[in-house]
Amino acid sequence: MSEHTNTTKRRSAIQIMGSLIGLVKPLLHIMLAAIILGTLGYLCAIFLTILAGQVIVHGLLTGVAGMTVPVEKMWLVFTPVKTIITVMIVIAVLRGILHYVEQYCNHFIAFKLLAIIRHKVFASLRKLCPAKLEGRDKGNLISIITTDIELLEVFYAHTISPIAIATLTSIIMVIFIGRYHWLAGLLALTAYLIVGVAIPMWNGKRGSQKGMEFRTSFGELNSFVLDSLRGLDETIQYGQGEKRKKQMTGQSKNLAEMQESLSKMEGSQRSFTNMVILLASFGMLALTIWLYAKGEMGFEGILTCTIAMMGSFGPVVALSSLSNNLNQTLASGERVLSLLEETPLVEEIPGDVDTEESTDHTFTGAKAENVTFAYKVSETETDTILDHYSLTLQPGQITGIHGASGSGKSTLLKLLMRFWDVQEGSVSVDGADVRKIPTKHLRDMESYVTQETHLFHDSIANNIAIAKPGATREEIMEAAKKASIHDFIMTLPKGYDTEVGELGDTLSGGEKQRIGIARSNSTRTAIQLSQEAAKDGADGLLLVTPYYNKATQNGLIAHYTQICNSVDIPAILYNVPSRTGCAIQPTTVAHLVKNVDNIVGIKEASGDISVGAKIMHLCDGNIDLYSGNDDQDRKSTRLNSSHT
Numbered sequence: 001m002s003e004h005t006n007t008t009k010r011r012s013a014i015q016i017m018g019s020l021i022g023l024v025k026p027l028l029h030i031m032l033a034a035i036i037l038g039t040l041g042y043l044c045a046i047f048l049t050i051l052a053g054q055v056i057v058h059g060l061l062t063g064v065a066g067m068t069v070p071v072e073k074m075w076l077v078f079t080p081v082k083t084i085i086t087v088m089i090v091i092a093v094l095r096g097i098l099h100y101v102e103q104y105c106n107h108f109i110a111f112k113l114l115a116i117i118r119h120k121v122f123a124s125l126r127k128l129c130p131a132k133l134e135g136r137d138k139g140n141l142i143s144i145i146t147t148d149i150e151l152l153e154v155f156y157a158h159t160i161s162p163i164a165i166a167t168l169t170s171i172i173m174v175i176f177i178g179r180y181h182w183l184a185g186l187l188a189l190t191a192y193l194i195v196g197v198a199i200p201m202w203n204g205k206r207g208s209q210k211g212m213e214f215r216t217s218f219g220e221l222n223s224f225v226l227d228s229l230r231g232l233d234e235t236i237q238y239g240q241g242e243k244r245k246k247q248m249t250g251q252s253k254n255l256a257e258m259q260e261s262l263s264k265m266e267g268s269q270r271s272f273t274n275m276v277i278l279l280a281s282f283g284m285l286a287l288t289i290w291l292y293a294k295g296e297m298g299f300e301g302i303l304t305c306t307i308a309m310m311g312s313f314g315p316v317v318a319l320s321s322l323s324n325n326l327n328q329t330l331a332s333g334e335r336v337l338s339l340l341e342e343t344p345l346v347e348e349i350p351g352d353v354d355t356e357e358s359t360d361h362t363f364t365g366a367k368a369e370n371v372t373f374a375y376k377v378s379e380t381e382t383d384t385i386l387d388h389y390s391l392t393l394q395p396g397q398i399t400g401i402h403g404a405s406g407s408g409k410s411t412l413l414k415l416l417m418r419f420w421d422v423q424e425g426s427v428s429v430d431g432a433d434v435r436k437i438p439t440k441h442l443r444d445m446e447s448y449v450t451q452e453t454h455l456f457h458d459s460i461a462n463n464i465a466i467a468k469p470g471a472t473r474e475e476i477m478e479a480a481k482k483a484s485i486h487d488f489i490m491t492l493p494k495g496y497d498t499e500v501g502e503l504g505d506t507l508s509g510g511e512k513q514r515i516g517i518a519r520s521n522s523t524r525t526a527i528q529l530s531q532e533a534a535k536d537g538a539d540g541l542l543l544v545t546p547y548y549n550k551a552t553q554n555g556l557i558a559h560y561t562q563i564c565n566s567v568d569i570p571a572i573l574y575n576v577p578s579r580t581g582c583a584i585q586p587t588t589v590a591h592l593v594k595n596v597d598n599i600v601g602i603k604e605a606s607g608d609i610s611v612g613a614k615i616m617h618l619c620d621g622n623i624d625l626y627s628g629n630d631d632q633d634r635k636s637t638r639l640n641s642s643h644t
Helices: 003-008 013-024 026-059 083-126 137-157 160-178 182-230 232-237 241-293 298-310 312-339 407-415 441-447 458-466 473-482 486-491 509-520 523-535 553-565 586-595 609-619 630-635
Strands: 366-376 381-394 422-431 541-546 569-576 597-604 624-627 637-639
Touching: 013 137, 013 241, 013 312, 013 630, 026 083, 026 160, 026 298, 026 312, 083 137, 083 312, 083 569, 083 624, 137 312, 160 298, 160 312, 182 241, 182 298, 241 298, 241 366, 366 407, 381 422, 381 569, 422 637, 441 553, 441 569, 458 523, 523 541, 553 569, 553 586, 569 586, 586 597, 586 609, 597 609, 609 624
Parallel strands: 541 569, 569 597, 597 624
Antiparallel strands: 366 381, 366 422, 624 637
8 A cells, every 4th residue: 555545545533443442352351441440530530529519518408507408319418427528538549549550551551552563563564575665665664663653552541441431431420410300411411422522523533634644744754864864975975965954944844834733723622622611511500500490409409410510521521632642643543554454465375395395305496487577666657677588597506697787687586585476477496386385485495695785783793693593603603704704804893793883884785795695604605615625625525504594404405415516525414403503304314315426424413313323224324424522533433334
C-alpha cells in the first residue's frame, strides 16, 4: 500500500479501534480487571460528593438548620452522620488505591502490547523486504516504528479502559439518578451521550484528515533529516547547505502550522464541552426544582440529583478529551495496521530441507532460463531490466557477469536469492525452481555480499559475529584472516573493539565488503585461499567446517566438493562442531569420500567415539581418521581399514 493510498482510502475510526482492540485478546483478563477497578474508582469519587450532600440532608431532616424539609427517598435518614463520614473516609482511600491499580494494569497492557506490535512490525518488514521496501521512504518507516507505535500507548493505556469505564459508570449513574425521577435519569443520559459520544465523534470527524496529514508530514520531515545527514558530505562539497536549510525550515513551519490548527480545534472542543457540562448541571437543578414544586420529588432529590450530575462527568469528560489526541493516535494506528496488513510481493516458502535426506545430493549448478523481469515504476508503467535472459552457472567455477549500469547484474543475483520473482521464465538451483525451494534452505545455500555492505553501529568484532552469535574472539579473528582484513583491523587503535561508526562511515567501501565476506565465510573465499596455498607449495589442506554459516549437509557437500575440485593437493576435513556452526554427519563424509578423489582424511573432534566408528564403517575404511589435541600431533591416532 502506497502512502498515497494511506491518505486517501482510510478505514473508519471504529474499524481502526476494532483492529487495535483485537490485539488485546491475550491480555483480556488484565483489561477487564482495569475496567472494573476504574469503574469502582470513579464511583468512589462521585459518591464522596453525594454522601456529603446526604449529610446536609440529614442535618435538615433533624432540624439542625432550624427547619425541616419534605423527603421521599429516605435511604440514609436513619444512618448516623458519623457512619456516613466514616464511609466517606474509606471510599476516599479506596479511590486512590483503585486508581493506582487501574493505571498500573493499563500501562502494563500498553507496554506489553507495544513490544508485541514492534515484533509484528519487524516480522512484517522482514517478509516485505526487499521487494516492497526498495525505494520506500525510510524516514516514514522509522516514524512508524518509533513515534507511531509509541503513540499507540495512548490508545491502549488511556482510550480502551476509559471508554468502557465511562460506559459502565454512566449506566450506573443514570439508574441512580432515575430512581428519583425518570425525567432526571433521561436528562443525565442525554448529557452523557452529548459529552461522551456526540462531541468526540464530531471532533474526530472534523480532525481525522488533519491528524493523518500531520503524521504523514512528520514522517516526511524525518526522511528529509535522515537524508540530509546521510548526504552531509555532498551538501558541504557542493554548497547546498543554505538550500537544505530553507527546505527544512519550510517543512518545519508547515508542521508547526498543522500542530497549531490541531491545538485550536482542541481548545474549541474543550470550551464547548465545559459549556455543555454547565448547561446540563443547571438544567438538572432547574428540572428537580420544577419536579419538587409539582410534588413529584423531595428536597433530597434536588440536592442529590444536582450533586450527582455535577460530579459524574469525570469519565465522559475523559472520553471527550480523548478526541484531542485521538486523531493523531488513530492516524498512527492506521499507518501501523496498513504496514502489518501489507502483503509481500514474494511469498516465503515455509519449512526446510531435511539434512539427512539432502546428503545424497550435491550442488549441480544454477540456471536462469528465458528470464524476463521488470520493476514497477508506477501503477501503469514498468521498466524491463531482463528480457528473455539465460545463464548457466557451473559448479566449481567462478563466473563473472559484466554489463552497463542498470543492465540487470544485481537484479540477476536478487532473483537467484529470490528477493524478487521473475515475470517470465525460471531461475533454478540444483535443478529445482527457486520458487519451490523452502526459503530458509535457499538462503542457507547462498551468500550474498552487496556493493553497499551494511555495518551496524557496533564494534568490528560484533559486526563479523552477526552470522554466529556468541562466537569466540579466536573464531572472529580466523574469519577476518580468511577475508584478508585481519592485518588492517590490528592497525586500528582498539583492534576488533573499534566502533565502525553509524552506517560504517569510518571504513572504506572495500573494508566494509571484506568484513561482509568475513561474515559470510563463503565458499568462493575458501576456494581462493586454497588455491593460493596450493600455489605456494602446500602439501595438503585442512578444511574446517564454515564458522559463520550454519550450513546444511547438502551445503557442506557442495562447499567441500567445489574447494577440492579447484586444487590438485589432498584435503583433510576438520569436524569441530563445538567451535563452528555445524557438524559434518558421517553420511556426508561417506558421500564426499566416494565422489571427491582428493579427500583423504578427516580430523574428527566432535568428542564422540561412535561418530568416528560410524565414519569408518560407512567409508569402508577408505579414509584416514585423526583424533587428538593440536599440540599432540605425534600422539594422534591414525585409523584405517587395516586397524579396525
